[in-house]
Amino acid sequence: MTPIARRGFDIAVWVALLFMPYWMGAIGGYTELATRIVVMALAAMSLNILLGFTGVLSFGHAAYFGLGAYGTALTIKYLVPSTLLGMAVGIVTATAAAAVIGALIVKRRGVYFAMVTIAFGQVFYFIAFRWNAVTGGDDGVTDWHRMPIGLGPARLDIFGNDKIFYYFVLAIFAICVGLMAGLLNSPFGRTLLAIRENERRARFLGIPIERHIWLSFVVSCLFVSVAGCLYALLNNFTDPRALRFDLSGNLVIMAVLGGMRSFWGPLIGAAIFVALQDYVSSHTANWMSVIGLVFVLVVRFFPRGVLGVLRSRSSA
Amino acid sequence: MTQLILFNLFNGLIVGAFYALMALGLSLILNLSGVINFAHGGFLALGAYLAYALIPVIGFWGALVVAPVLTAVVGLAVERVLIRPLYGRDPLYGLLLTFGLAYIFEDAMRLIWGAQSVPFQVPGWLTSPLSRQYFFLTGYRLFMILVVALAVAGLFYVLTYTRLGIRIRAGTQDLETVSTLGVNTRILRSLNFGIGIYIAGLAGVLAAGLLGLSPTIGSALIMPSFVAIIVGGLGSLLGTLFGGLLIGLASGLTAVFFPSATEAVIYVMMGLVLLVRPRGLLGEEGRVH
Numbered sequence: 242m243t244p245i246a247r248r249g250f251d252i253a254v255w256v257a258l259l260f261m262p263y264w265m266g267a268i269g270g271y272t273e274l275a276t277r278i279v280v281m282a283l284a285a286m287s288l289n290i291l292l293g294f295t296g297v298l299s300f301g302h303a304a305y306f307g308l309g310a311y312g313t314a315l316t317i318k319y320l321v322p323s324t325l326l327g328m329a330v331g332i333v334t335a336t337a338a339a340a341v342i343g344a345l346i347v348k349r350r351g352v353y354f355a356m357v358t359i360a361f362g363q364v365f366y367f368i369a370f371r372w373n374a375v376t377g378g379d380d381g382v383t384d385w386h387r388m389p390i391g392l393g394p395a396r397l398d399i400f401g402n403d404k405i406f407y408y409f410v411l412a413i414f415a416i417c418v419g420l421m422a423g424l425l426n427s428p429f430g431r432t433l434l435a436i437r438e439n440e441r442r443a444r445f446l447g448i449p450i451e452r453h454i455w456l457s458f459v460v461s462c463l464f465v466s467v468a469g470c471l472y473a474l475l476n477n478f479t480d481p482r483a484l485r486f487d488l489s490g491n492l493v494i495m496a497v498l499g500g501m502r503s504f505w506g507p508l509i510g511a512a513i514f515v516a517l518q519d520y521v522s523s524h525t526a527n528w529m530s531v532i533g534l535v536f537v538l539v540v541r542f543f544p545r546g547v548l549g550v551l552r553s554r555s556s557a
Numbered sequence: 558m559t560q561l562i563l564f565n566l567f568n569g570l571i572v573g574a575f576y577a578l579m580a581l582g583l584s585l586i587l588n589l590s591g592v593i594n595f596a597h598g599g600f601l602a603l604g605a606y607l608a609y610a611l612i613p614v615i616g617f618w619g620a621l622v623v624a625p626v627l628t629a630v631v632g633l634a635v636e637r638v639l640i641r642p643l644y645g646r647d648p649l650y651g652l653l654l655t656f657g658l659a660y661i662f663e664d665a666m667r668l669i670w671g672a673q674s675v676p677f678q679v680p681g682w683l684t685s686p687l688s689r690q691y692f693f694l695t696g697y698r699l700f701m702i703l704v705v706a707l708a709v710a711g712l713f714y715v716l717t718y719t720r721l722g723i724r725i726r727a728g729t730q731d732l733e734t735v736s737t738l739g740v741n742t743r744i745l746r747s748l749n750f751g752i753g754i755y756i757a758g759l760a761g762v763l764a765a766g767l768l769g770l771s772p773t774i775g776s777a778l779i780m781p782s783f784v785a786i787i788v789g790g791l792g793s794l795l796g797t798l799f800g801g802l803l804i805g806l807a808s809g810l811t812a813v814f815f816p817s818a819t820e821a822v823i824y825v826m827m828g829l830v831l832l833v834r835p836r837g838l839l840g841e842e843g844r845v846h
Binding site: 292353370 | 587591592593595639642643646647648649650652653654656657658659660661663664665667668780783784786787791817818820821824827828831832835
């Protein structure tokens with residue numbers, strides 16, 4: 242894509258997102274679905290820092306997504322009924338966990354990195370599932386809801402009004418995406434690309450590979466935990482499924498489906514995947530087969546994703 | 558108290574044997590083909606359900622022999638059609654494809670055999686306790702341990718002494734050289750995949766007799782199997798075997814003192830192993846990928 246085309250695409254994406262609650266209804270959707278798309282898009286784009294831009298395969302991001310969700314839910318339910326404080330607790334918890342686990346796994350590469358992230362991905366699931374007294378076990382954290390946010394004299398009623406909550410989520414999405422774009426365009430982000438393209442050469446250039454991959458992992462998990470917080474707020478509820486490995490797999494397929502080598506790819510993938518999941522699960526009990534088939538078909542026939550294909554068309 | 562500890566250790570040993578069987582198959586496929594077979598649990602469940610369907614026709618013993626073979630045949634077909642084109646590509650794609658397959662397997666089994674668990678008949682004379690004091694020592698459990706031991710011994714025999722096994726091990730080290738020496742590596746990978754799936758099918762039949770049979774039986778066993786491989790050491794099948802038994806025993810022991818941590822404890826073990834000995838208990842030096 243030329244720089245002008247790219248700029249045009251950026252603007253088109255933001256315009257589409259800005260009016261999504263309005264055009265969503267016209268194509269048979271609803272505001273909550275729009276919000277869910279934005280949340281999952283944020284999660285998939287966060288994962289893609291690692292997957293697409295560092296070339297490291299993480300298959301356990303649900304853990305940090307879910308930690309964000311549980312941190313938010315438990316804080317609002319038991320400690321302080323404040324949306325923003327809940328999010329802060331969720332983000333800090335998840336990022337701290339990522340920093341520790343990241344340090345343990347950073348020396349692994351390729352399929353072995355994936356293996357270790359899969360295995361570690363499940364530990365918080367079991368904790369949430371078994372620690373009934375605090376987490377509610379399989380039933381999840383219920384009987385709480387997101388709190389309106391006070392802004393001096395004004396009050397942002399994100400609980401009572403779906404659309405206001407959508408724009409709250411979109412604002413946070415915009416902040417995160419801006420930070421991610423800045424990061425990926427910085428020397429740090431370029432170094433990650435260098436590691437992706439040729440790790441050995443990058444090492445010979447004196448780049449501390451492990452430290453960069455660790456940082457990339459932690460940053461990626463930080464942003465995915467923001468999405469997890471928003472997901473809990475969206476549902477006014479969270480349960481162990483927010484931590485389970487199927488979510489990790491779904492995030493990866495979103496990134497691949499949309500095109501993991503493009504910045505906006507995971508957003509497109511998330512929109513398609515979430516809308517499809519919503520449609521299929523309300524029309525057939527066998528939605529799992531359909532989703533599974535999506536995985537198989539994408540891998541066999543569409544491995545470069547929507548934006549990957551579009552890009553090679555336009556440059557050819 | 559001693560009895561309680563013995564009971565849980567014995568349980569842990571049995572569960573560990575399942576983890577080990579599952580993990581050995583996963584390891585074989587991972588080492589030779591570089592594919593993490595997420596659908597392994599689905600194959601395990603398939604083996605169990607095939608046995609369930611076959612028992613009324615050919616009895617338990619017939620099903621024990623036939624069901625794993627049929628599972629392996631399905632595995633070979635899946636490998637040929639779906640997985641073979643992915644060899645040599647980014648491991649991401651193999652992982653995603655088998656992940657999708659796992660969804661399809663679970664759903665298909667729910668569709669065919671129902672979401673509820675089904676009764677799985679093992680011969681009555683096997684299920685009665687052998688001793689009144691040690692009530693957990695049923696014939697079926699001892700028989701299961703025997704079959705697992707035989708299967709593991711058979712696998713290691715094949716890998717050590719047969720031409721096929723030697724080629725598999727050589728291919729694990731350097732597939733390109735093996736190919737240059739005139740071995741058809743496509744067939745080698747297929748057979749290797751088939752062996753891994755056969756073991757999963759066998760584990761499925763045995764597990765169904767003990768744990769009961771429901772569509773989620775495979776997904777419950779697959780995660781600990783990953784842990785078993787990492788604890789035991791990547792690239793080492795012996796390590797995988799020990800890893801499986803070890804985490805089984807550890808979670809069994811934890812069940813005595815702190816029941817709600819039976820799952821979490823294996824992850825703590827994995828964290829410790831990665832911290833103290835990153836290549837795993839028996840992993841080869843220099844293979845910290």
